[in-house]
Every structure is written in C-alpha cells, then in structure tokens.
Amino acid sequence: xxxxxxxxxxxxSIISGKWKPAILFxxxxxxxxxxxxxxxxxxxITPRMLAKELKELENNQIVKRTQYETIPLKVTxxxxxxxxxxxxxxxxxxxxxxxxxxxYK
Amino acid sequence: xxxxxxxxxxxxSIISGKWKPAILFxxxxxxxxxxxxxxxxxxxITPRMLAKELKELENNQIVKRTQYETIPLKVTxxxxxxxxxxxxxxxxxxxxxxxxxxxYK
DNA sequence: CGGTATCCTCAAAGATACTG
DNA sequence: CAGTATCTTTGAGGATACCG
Numbered sequence: 001x002x003x004x005x006x007x008x009x010x011x012x013s014i015i016s017g018k019w020k021p022a023i024l025f026x027x028x029x030x031x032x033x034x035x036x037x038x039x040x041x042x043x044x045i046t047p048r049m050l051a052k053e054l055k056e057l058e059n060n061q062i063v064k065r066t067q068y069e070t071i072p073l074k075v076t077x078x079x080x081x082x083x084x085x086x087x088x089x090x091x092x093x094x095x096x097x098x099x100x101x102x103x104y105k
Numbered sequence: 106x107x108x109x110x111x112x113x114x115x116x117x118s119i120i121s122g123k124w125k126p127a128i129l130f131x132x133x134x135x136x137x138x139x140x141x142x143x144x145x146x147x148x149x150i151t152p153r154m155l156a157k158e159l160k161e162l163e164n165n166q167i168v169k170r171t172q173y174e175t176i177p178l179k180v181t182x183x184x185x186x187x188x189x190x191x192x193x194x195x196x197x198x199x200x201x202x203x204x205x206x207x208x209y210k
Numbered sequence: 211c212g213g214t215a216t217c218c219t220c221a222a223a224g225a226t227a228c229t230g
Numbered sequence: 231c232a233g234t235a236t237c238t239t240t241g242a243g244g245a246t247a248c249c250g
Binding site: 001002004005006007008009010011012014015016018019021022025043044060061082085086088089090092093094096097098100101103104 | 106107109110111112113114115116117119120121123124126127130148149165166187190191193194195197198199201202203205206208209
Binding site: 001002034035036039047048050051067071072073074075 | 231232233234235242243244
C-alpha cells in the first residue's frame with residue numbers, strides 16, 4: 001500500500017494490527033511478561049500472530065525482547081520508554097471506543 | 106475479521122482506512138467542503154475511495170453530508186460535533202507520527 | 211457534479227501442524 | 231518454552247470505465 005501524505009497513518013501503522021492494542025495494554029498494565037503469559041492473557045490469539053505482532057512492535061522500538069539462556073528457555077517482553085509515549089494515546093482511543101460503543105451499539 | 110476484546114480496535118476501525126485521516130484533517134481545518142474540492146485537496150485519492158470512506162465516516166456519525174438540489178448538483182461534507190471529539194486524538198497521532206518519522210527514518 | 215460498477219491484486223489474518 | 235512453516239481465506243485498496 002503506497003503511503004499517503006498524512007503522518008497519522010504512520011502512527012496508525014504501528015499500533016494497528018488486530019492484536020497490538022491488546023498486547024500493548026497487557027504490557028503497559030502488567031509490566032514484563034513472558035511469551036506464554038501473553039498467550040494466556042490475550043484471549044484467542046495464536047502463537048503465530050503473537051510472535052508476528054511482537055516482532056513488529058520490537059522492530060519499531062515499542063517493545064523490548066529479553067532472552068534468558070536457561071533451560072527451559074525464558075523470553076520476556078516489556079514496553080520500552082519510547083513505547084510508553086503511546087500510553088496516553090492508547091488510553092484516549094480506549095475511552096473513545098468505549099463511549100462510541102455505548103452510544104452506537 | 107472477528108472482534109477482539111479491546112475497544113481501541115473499535116476506535117481504530119473508525120479512523121483507519123487509508124484516506125480517512127487526510128479526509129478528517131481536511132474537514133477539520135477547512136470546514137465544509139464539496140466532493141470535488143476534497144478530491145482536489147487530497148492528493149492521489151480516487152472518487153471511488155473518497156466516496157467509500159466518506160460514506161463510512163457518515164455511517165459512524167463522524168461526518169455529515171448535505172445535498173443541495175441545484176443544477177449542477179451540490180453536495181457538502183463537514184465534521185459533526187461528535188466527529189470533532191476525535192480532533193485531539195488525531196492531532197496527537199499526527200504529532201506522534203511526525204516525531205517517529207524524525208527519529209526512525 | 212457527484213458519484214457507481216466491475217474487475218483485479220495483494221497483504222492481513224486464521225487454522226493446523228511442527229521444531230530447536 | 232517459545233516460537234516457525236504451510237496453506238487458505240478475506241477484504242482493503244487500486245484501475246478504469248461509466249451513469250443520473
């Protein structure tokens with residue numbers, strides 16, 4: 001999809017993705033979480049989608065991945081400081097969505 | 106695409122759409138605009154996409170369509186008061202996008 | 211002037227199974 | 231435990247032509 005001239009799309013491209021808001025809220029609210037903790041906390045997500053969206057968030061510096069070379073393997077994900085700059089926007093979108101559902105559903 | 110449990114997606118589903126941010130900013134900044142004014146102001150958009158996204162915004166009460174039975178036909182679009190409740194969020198997304206591009210592009 | 215109609219492409223997301 | 235690999239489906243968006 002070619003770019004448009006509006007930077008809102010650049011911001012949206014980073015937070016949209018079916019599971020990204022849920023992933024972000026989970027990490028924002030709960031701090032560092034392991035892969036399978038996220039899998040359990042986010043209802044209905046498959047490992048494929050969780051891995052894919054986490055990787056995109058990591059590539060955009062929103063989320064930090066840490067791997068511990070233990071047996072069994074342990075990997076954690078957490079918000080970066082930069083990622084936390086999305087917190088207010090996400091909260092406002094959340095509130096707007098709740099209000100919209102109340103009015104129109 | 107089945108719904109997730111996060112209302113951020115409900116908000117995003119209303120403002121995302123490739124041309125919606127550009128349409129919304131144009132109407133927010135310039136007030137009421139005719140179809141072909143929007144077409145000229147928004148670079149690269151086709152009539153099909155403009156009509157489609159305007160209709161979705163109208164269905165969600167974000168934009169109001171007014172038709173004048175003149176010859177030639179005249180139709181205008183403007184933000185609703187409810188639609189204006191998105192203004193702050195759009196501005197924040199815009200600023201975040203600009204800053205993100207500055208940092209990572 | 212303000213749109214539709216048709217056809218096409220491609221990427222996002224789902225289902226299921228498998229691996230270091 | 232933390233993911234990949236494959237295959238399939240769906241729908242957003244584009245191109246182009248036409249209409250009341």
